[in-house]
Amino acid sequence: xxxxxxxxxxxxxxxxxxxxxxxxxxxxxxxxxxxxxxxxxxxxxxxxxxxxxxxxxxxxxxxxxxxxxxxxxxxxxxxxxxxxxxxxxxxxxxxxxxxxxxxxxxxxxxxxxxxxxxxxxxxxxxxxxxxxxxxxxxxxxxxxxxxxxxxxxxxxxxxxxxxxxxxxxxxxxxxxxxxxxxxxxxxxxxxxxxxxxxxxxxxxxxxxxxxxxxxxxxxxxxxxxxxxxxxxxxxxxxxxxxxxxxxxxxx
Amino acid sequence: xxxxxxxxxxxxxxxxxxxxxxxxxxxxxxxxxxxxxxxxxxxxxxxxxxxxxxxxxxxxxxxxxxxxxxxxxxxxxxxxxxxxxxxxxxxxxxxxxxxxxxxxxxxxxxxxxxxxxxxxxxxxxxxxxxxxxxxxxxxxxxxxxxxxxxxxxxxxxxxxxxxxxxxxxxxxxxxxxxxxxxxxxxxxxxxxxxxxxxxxxxxxxxxxxxxxxxxxxxxxxxxxxxxxxxxxxxxxxxxxxxxxxxxxxxx
Numbered sequence: 001x002x003x004x005x006x007x008x009x010x011x012x013x014x015x016x017x018x019x020x021x022x023x024x025x026x027x028x029x030x031x032x033x034x035x036x037x038x039x040x041x042x043x044x045x046x047x048x049x050x051x052x053x054x055x056x057x058x059x060x061x062x063x064x065x066x067x068x069x070x071x072x073x074x075x076x077x078x079x080x081x082x083x084x085x086x087x088x089x090x091x092x093x094x095x096x097x098x099x100x101x102x103x104x105x106x107x108x109x110x111x112x113x114x115x116x117x118x119x120x121x122x123x124x125x126x127x128x129x130x131x132x133x134x135x136x137x138x139x140x141x142x143x144x145x146x147x148x149x150x151x152x153x154x155x156x157x158x159x160x161x162x163x164x165x166x167x168x169x170x171x172x173x174x175x176x177x178x179x180x181x182x183x184x185x186x187x188x189x190x191x192x193x194x195x196x197x198x199x200x201x202x203x204x205x206x207x208x209x210x211x212x213x214x215x216x217x218x219x220x221x222x223x224x225x226x227x228x229x230x231x232x233x234x235x236x237x238x239x240x241x242x243x244x245x246x247x248x249x250x251x
Numbered sequence: 252x253x254x255x256x257x258x259x260x261x262x263x264x265x266x267x268x269x270x271x272x273x274x275x276x277x278x279x280x281x282x283x284x285x286x287x288x289x290x291x292x293x294x295x296x297x298x299x300x301x302x303x304x305x306x307x308x309x310x311x312x313x314x315x316x317x318x319x320x321x322x323x324x325x326x327x328x329x330x331x332x333x334x335x336x337x338x339x340x341x342x343x344x345x346x347x348x349x350x351x352x353x354x355x356x357x358x359x360x361x362x363x364x365x366x367x368x369x370x371x372x373x374x375x376x377x378x379x380x381x382x383x384x385x386x387x388x389x390x391x392x393x394x395x396x397x398x399x400x401x402x403x404x405x406x407x408x409x410x411x412x413x414x415x416x417x418x419x420x421x422x423x424x425x426x427x428x429x430x431x432x433x434x435x436x437x438x439x440x441x442x443x444x445x446x447x448x449x450x451x452x453x454x455x456x457x458x459x460x461x462x463x464x465x466x467x468x469x470x471x472x473x474x475x476x477x478x479x480x481x482x483x484x485x486x487x488x489x490x491x492x493x494x495x496x497x498x499x500x501x502x
Binding site for chain 2: 153171
């Protein structure tokens with residue numbers, strides 16, 4: 001398995017055709033997995049915004065008053081308003097905003113980015129990342145596309161790459177019913193390969209001035225397993241989220 | 252960047268020298284990252300055990316009574332005893348055991364494996380995975396070693412590879428103080444690269460009869476960043492864990 005970054009991509013502008021920009025720069029094989037950072041998908045889809053577009057309502061002002069920005073000042077309530085508009089629920093309100101986006105992704109600040117946004121204040125996540133992945137895949141010689149994000153997580157320090165949208169492949173390998181070397185049924189059941197591919201691609205993608213937002217994974221074999229498209233947990237099956245909601249409501 | 256599995260490793264037995272077994276099969280380069288599944292580290296370190304070694308105390312019996320095994324029967328209280336002995340704390344007690352291991356890893360059942368354990372009932376995680384990584388690295392031509400596990404996580408379906416021990420490299424790239432293309436300071440601050448490498452290696456490692464427990468990552472460049480060895484969160488900085496503990500104590 002081999003990973004390489006697509007070289008020399010320009011700064012992406014609203015309306016750009018990401019698939020064409022990739023196709024002009026690399027010779028893809030049909031089985032390649034193309035991992036595309038959500039930042040450029042958002043830019044191509046015009047998901048740039050300014051704070052002035054989010055006049056703060058009372059709920060946003062209340063939330064922002066309990067949050068600090070990097071300099072210790074209260075957060076701009078218009079930012080809290082933008083986060084609310086991009087979310088269907090808040091799991092934690094203070095000291096940071098842990099949100100569930102409209103497409104099911106649990107992340108801080110609804111994934112709204114305030115760095116790397118030329119000429120604007122905010123970069124919102126794509127509206128439907130799997131639809132974006134589908135559209136990009138339609139314009140490529142490769143069938144499999146993952147739209148990636150980076151985010152933190154409970155229990156472990158640091159951010160890592162994750163998949164927020166995918167097309168042309170299942171999200172997971174389902175090992176249920178398969179057996180170990182000694183014939184015992186496997187305890188590990190479902191392996192989320194799109195998150196693992198996104199994490200792998202993030203090792204090359206980087207975040208800074210030398211950012212390379214598209215990484216090709218060549219030679220990944222899904223193998224002879226059942227596939228599953230379960231990816232974001234619903235709250236019904238997510239005990240941690242249930243506990244957080246109860247805890248937040250009670251605090 | 253390129254990943255390949257070390258071919259033809261034998262079933263690992265207690266006392267086996269993993270570094271030698273790897274060295275005999277591949278020509279490593281000094282900058283390679285060698286990702287070793289914790290299952291074989293545990294086997295080499297003799298971390299196999301039987302349920303009979305864990306006579307259940309009252310706490311284990313109480314916990315087991317609230318848990319079901321795969322067939323809907325109450326869990327074996329000796330299994331709960333083993334989990335308790337491998338843990339410093341329980342975050343969730345029912346319907347599954349979410350634990351913190353002695354070395355800081357938050358995972359279900361203290362990471363105790365019941366599949367792929369020839370001749371025994373249980374496979375415990377290595378006692379000190381970073382010490383294990385250090386020891387393996389000492390016997391290899393490559394300097395960087397990661398001991399990997401697979402585990403689930405909140406908010407997202409499926410398991411993915413994670414690092415539980417590491418040697419020869421920092422856990423994370425610290426981007427703080429670095430700037431984006433437009434000169435704005437980056438919002439994303441710390442990238443946990445050892446978890447991303449573990450996830451990448453798990454794409455090749457697999458779990459089943461064709462398991463390949465050692466994967467070499469060639470060509471990963473840490474780059475010109477500060478490094479950090481923060482990996483497992485302490486409860487003080489982990490709001491989700493605090494909430495879970497309060498929720499578990501109150502339920």
